[in-house]
Amino acid sequence: MDINFVAIKGRMTCDAKLVPGRTGNLLIIKLATNHGQGEKRKVTYHCVMYYPQTESEEKFLHEHLRTGVTAHVTGNLGNYKDSNGVDTTFIRGQTINVLSFLEDTTSDKVDDEEEEIGRALAVLERPAPNRGAPARQEPPRQAPAVAVASKAEPARATATLQREAGVEVQF
Structure with missing residues (x-):
């Protein structure tokens, strides 16, 4: 066969x-x-x-x-x-x-990206659940927030991210 x-x-x-x-x-x-x-x-x-x-x-x-x-x-x-x-x-x-899509340059997409980044930042900033008292108190560690901005409108995305969360922006 x-x-x-x-x-x-x-x-x-x-x-x-x-x-x-x-x-x-x-x-x-x-x-x-x-x-x-x-x-x-x-x-x-x-x-x-x-x-x-x-x-x-x-x-x-x-x-x-x-x-x-x-x-x-x-x-x-x-x-x-x-x-x-x-x-x-x-x-x-x-x-x-x-399997991959070309980047859409409409403002709706930029707004969606900003909203998604905002949700991700909210999750990162949420305190971890308390699982009992730690043996010693250490200041909470937080990794620097890094976001990838849309290449369609980098200036708008950069300004929004830096204004809202003080995020380092990489292109």
Whole structure:
């Protein structure tokens, strides 16, 4: 019995392309994978053809599969002859998982990040539960708060973090 199964994880080399197919819209993506180390390191390029199951999946994948995004694809190998008669191999995708997303630069995202950082700081500043009297009293230790600011609006994030919590900001 033969097995035709492919599972790859790689980075998008270009934005996903949506083209009309016989049974619905066809999503075409191109991934690059690395193998080997040092001077023997090689890059392999893969073409994936995928029929989204629903309109929402189609919209999501077309919107988020952009150059540089990491994706995981499972499927099987297929081939066809191109217009010049050359055999071309591709991956007939069965599942596509987006593993990384490009940064969104909208102000809503910055507000969400500030809110999330505020919740994290509240947890850090919350006193530890009392588990009995310590043998000797030591001043409580607190690690310096460090937050990673959005590269979309560093000045706004820096000002907010420094004003609210005196946090050291790293970019």
